[in-house]
Amino acid sequence: MRRSVTAFLNSGRSGGETEGMQEKEEKTEDEKRREKWFWLCSILSFGRKEKQMLLDFFGTPEEIWQADEREIGEVFWKNEEHKKAFFREKAAWDAKKAWNEMQKKGIRFISCEDTSYPQKLKEIYDYPFGLFIxxxxxxxxxxxxxxxxxxxxxxxxxxxxxxxxxxxxxxxxxxxxxxxxxxxxxxxxxxxxxxxxxxxxxxxxxxxxxxxxxxxxxxxxxxxxxxxxxxxxxxxxxxxxxxxxxxxxxxxxxxxxxxxxxxxxxxxxxxxxxxxxxxxxxxxxxxxxxxxxxxxxxxxxxxxxxxxxxxxxxxxLKIKKKNHTNTKKTYIALESEENLVYSVLEFQAKNLQSIADETNLTPQKVSAILVRLMLCGLVAEDVKNHYSKV
Missing domain, CATH: 3.40.50.450 (Rossmann fold)
Structure with a gap:
């Protein structure tokens, strides 16, 4: 007898560990719902709005899955190809294979009905129906x-x-x-x-x-x-x-x-x-x-x-500020000309000529100083000949 896909999803065991174990004859309601949420959230040709449309019309992922072509035809579709895409994905769906491949990549799935689903997300009106983590x-x-x-x-x-x-x-x-x-x-x-x-x-x-x-x-x-x-x-x-x-x-x-x-x-x-x-x-x-x-x-x-x-x-966030009484600071001793160049720099990059003009140093001298400051980790060259504080 074919094993329940969702029993496999919930078991948390690999295929090797489950060999020889007694297979379930019936799926629980929770297993059915988990499997169908996994399916709904894995549909690639539909976005969230389309999935919400289906849920609004049918009520649950299980009912969407069970709907026949006549019932599906009552839903508003963009065009006939849109509807056909739904049936193509449904026909090709293999829950056990998809779940096994996901587990091999170290990924897990939770639906919006799972207790581990973030409450913060449930508070937003367009929360995702499921998360892959x-x-x-x-x-x-x-x-x-x-x-x-x-x-x-x-x-x-x-x-x-x-x-x-x-x-x-x-x-x-x-x-x-x-x-x-x-x-x-x-x-x-x-x-x-x-x-x-x-x-x-x-x-x-x-x-x-x-x-x-x-x-x-x-x-x-x-x-x-x-x-x-x-x-x-x-x-x-x-x-x-x-x-x-x-x-x-x-x-x-x-x-x-x-x-x-x-x-x-x-x-x-x-x-x-x-x-x-x-x-x-x-x-x-x-x-x-x-x-x-x-x-x-x-x-x-x-x-x-x-x-x-x-x-x-x-x-x-109502978090009490810490008292940092023993905070250590690292100071880098700079020569007078290095300190002069560093003092005119900002977090917005300046070009080499502007720095030279402000310090009354030659561009060649400024360039050599900037190299030393970059080696100290104090300055960055954002683009060619444009420098800023780090």
């Missing part, structure tokens, strides 16, 4: 802050992403972000380096590292937090996935911080969704006229909170 999920009592921002960020943005993330880690506040280049990845690396946890919400399957340049971060997240997605294993990082995943970033967070964002950016989508979800939003202000600050300054103009220090975050 590698590593951990934030615990219910775990304080979480999202840090999001520009992929092509400045030294100013990187500096504050690191500073905020490391300080939050010191208070056991976990960081949620999208593992993207720029602000997201920088903040998540800093959180882990500071001894904290971080969770990445991906716009692809949890088995896919995107972008590939963040492979090191992806591996560290598995050890110090987790990666999760509403998209099943193997799902490609398609452009329309990312605006959708942003609601999960804000939904999992107690507070969202935006560090550098252009007038039109994914970070502003995250901020807007956070406000709709009733989350606090704070913004790092930037220079007027700077493209990377345009989005942040617009949010401030619309009433978002201005980030000034991590004390504000601690206050909003």
């Amino acid at each position: 590698r590593g951990e999920l934030p615990k219910e009592n775990e304080k979480t802050v999202a840090i999001v921002g520009a992929r092509l960020c400045s030294a100013y943005g990187r500096h504050f992403a690191v500073k905020i993330a490391e300080e939050l880690a010191g208070y056991d506040i976990s960081l949620v972000s999208g593992m993207a280049r720029g602000i997201d990845g920088t903040a998540q690396r800093a959180a882990i380096k500071g001894g904290g946890k971080s969770y990445a919400v991906l716009g692809c399957g949890p088995d896919i590292c995107y972008p590939m340049q963040n492979r090191d971060l992806y591996q560290n997240l598995l050890k110090n937090g987790g990666v999760l997605s509403e998209y099943p294993p193997g799902s490609s990082p398609l452009p329309f996935h990312f605006p959708m995943r942003n609601r999960i970033i804000s939904g999992l967070s107690d507070l969202v911080i935006v560090i550098e964002a252009r007038e039109k950016s994914g970070s502003l989508i995250t901020a807007d969704q956070a406000l709709e979800q009733g989350r606090d939003v704070m913004v790092l202000p930037g220079r007027a006229g700077d493209a990377l600050s345009a989005g942040c300054n617009r949010l401030i103009d619309q009433g978002a909170g201005i980030f000034l220090s991590t004390d504000q975050i601690l206050e909003r």
Whole structure:
């Protein structure tokens, strides 16, 4: 007799461990529901809106599965091909095979009905119906802050992403972000380096590292937090996935911080969704006229909170500030000319000639000093002949 697929899903045993065991004749109601949620959340040709449409019409994933062609035809479809795609995926579905392949990749699935599903996500109106997870999920009592921002960020943005993330880690506040280049990845690396946890919400399957340049971060997240997605294993990082995943970033967070964002950016989508979800939003202000600050300054103009220090975050999360009486500081002794050059630098990059003009030193002299400062880890060359403080 063929074994129940969902009995296998719930058993937590590998195929070798289950050989010779007595197979169940009947599926429990919980097993049936788990299997059908797994199926619904694995459909690739339908987005969340289409799945919500089916649930609104039929009631449960089981009833969607059991519906015949006539009943399915009563549902509003974009076109005939849309309906055919549903039946093609349903006919090709092999729950046991899909589950085995997922387990081999170290991924687990929970539906929105599972007790381990994050309560914070259940509070948002368009919560994901299921999550595919590698590593951990934030615990219910775990304080979480999202840090999001520009992929092509400045030294100013990187500096504050690191500073905020490391300080939050010191208070056991976990960081949620999208593992993207720029602000997201920088903040998540800093959180882990500071001894904290971080969770990445991906716009692809949890088995896919995107972008590939963040492979090191992806591996560290598995050890110090987790990666999760509403998209099943193997799902490609398609452009329309990312605006959708942003609601999960804000939904999992107690507070969202935006560090550098252009007038039109994914970070502003995250901020807007956070406000709709009733989350606090704070913004790092930037220079007027700077493209990377345009989005942040617009949010401030619309009433978002201005980030000034991590004390504000601690206050909003009701966390008592620590007394650092034995804080050690490292000082690097600089020669007078090195100190002069360093003093005119900012977190926004300056070109070599501007630095020379402000210090009354020759460009050749300034260039040699900047090399020494970079070796000390005090200065970065953002682009050719443009330097900033680190």
